[in-house]
Amino acid sequence: MSPKYRLILTSFVLSTLLMIAKFIAYYQTYSSAILTDALESIINVVASGFAFYAVYLASLPKDLNHPYGHGKIEFFSAGLEGVLITLASIFIIFHAVQGFVTPQPLNDLNIGLIIISSGAIINYYLGYVIEKEGEKQNSPTLIADGKHLKLDAQSGLILILAIGLIILTKATWIDGLASIAFAVFMGISGIKIIRKSIGGLMDETNDATLHTIVDLIKNNQKNEWIDVHNLRIQEYGSDLHIDCHLTLPNYWVLEKVHDTVHEFEEVLSKEFDASVEFFIHADPCLPECCSYCKIEDCPIRWYPQTKVIEWNKVNLSLNQKHFIEKI
Incomplete structure (x- = not known):
């Protein structure tokens, strides 16, 4: 069983046990704050169960109906949570x-x-481990589940403080106030998770991933990589799809173009643990490219090099060669 499955299954089992314990605590105390935590535990159980199914679907290979794989189910799973x-x-x-x-x-x-104190400690530790594994594997499902468990633990601190104050002061109104504070905290976190999952489903650019790829291109730049543009990144759960246009000398034979494109792909993939799929479109250079082309012994140069273009996430992402002014 993969680490993903083990962590999600552990989350499901522990969430179920904690949910039962919290409902027992509610029926012992009739505390609105404890009921709040118990109801939130139902979400933990449902979310962990669906997350397990989502991880299973995301691991399925590509097929005719899903040529890019099934990874986007992870964004849906996170959104549902x-x-x-x-x-x-x-x-x-x-x-x-x-x-x-x-x-x-x-x-x-x-x-x-x-019971609430024990649950908070267990949830925070488990959430921390799951979130770290999710970041390592670039899994939206694990990250969302880990954040949810940590949220449950953090909000548990509010309830612990509230119950402690009730015991000391006998002011029962604190119970309802703590529930409302907990609910507001939960709602804000839930909206943030929804926003991020919608961004993933709509292929919103992940700035951290884009920054990493731009740095890889800049730090490994070859003179024969005359121009790179129309850089696009799509995330399918933990898998990446990267495509761009790479301008190469127009006098090269096809075999050399192929080898250079392959080398370019290897440069981009070496920093990612996830599966990376590429679509690199090779463009032949044009006379207008001479102004920033760095090839010193070019046999067909029309003009001398007059400028150096600093590649960044803006001009690499534009769907136009660098000699064209930005519109």
């Missing part, structure tokens, strides 16, 4: 307001405090 978090936050606020209108007596808060 964000939606569930947001909906739960709305329900929690509604329940807390009801608690202000018709308050219920609180019982055995010490038991609830022990």
Whole structure:
């Protein structure tokens, strides 16, 4: 079993056990704050279950119906988790307001405090491990699940503080106030997760990935790479698809063009652990390219080199050669 499957399965099992423990704590205490945490645990269980299925789908090979693979299901999985978090936050606020209108007596808060504290410690550690593995494998599903568990642990601190204050002060209104604060914190985090997953589904450029690729091109630049433009990056879960136009000398034979394109691909792929697919379009150089071409012994040069173009994420991404003024 791969590390992805092990972590998601562990998350699912622990989330289920913690959910049961938190509901037991609620029925022992009738605390709105503890019910809030228990309801949030339902989301952990549902999200972990769907995340396991998403990781399975994302690992399937490409086929005729999915020529780019199945990796985008991971963005959908992360988005679903964000939606569930947001909906739960709305329900929690509604329940807390009801608690202000018709308050219920609180019982055995010490038991609830022990269960919530234990759950916070377990969730934070597990969330930290899952998020780090997700960043390592560039997996939106693992990152979202890890962030969710860490969020659950962080919000648990609010509840621990609230329950502690209730025990010390006997002010039961703190219970509802803590639930609302927890719900607002959850809702903001859920919206952020939704926003990021929508960006992934719409092929929004990942600035960190683009910056890495631009640095690779600049730091390994060859004189024969006359021009690079129309650089585009698509993420399919943990897999990358990179395409661009690479301008090469027009007098080269096809075999040399092929070898240079392959070398260019190797330069771009060496920093990524994920599977990287390329589509490099080779353009022949034009006389207008001479002004920034660095090939010293070019047999067909029309004009001397007069400028050096500093490649960056803007001009590498434009769908036009560098001798054309930016429109």
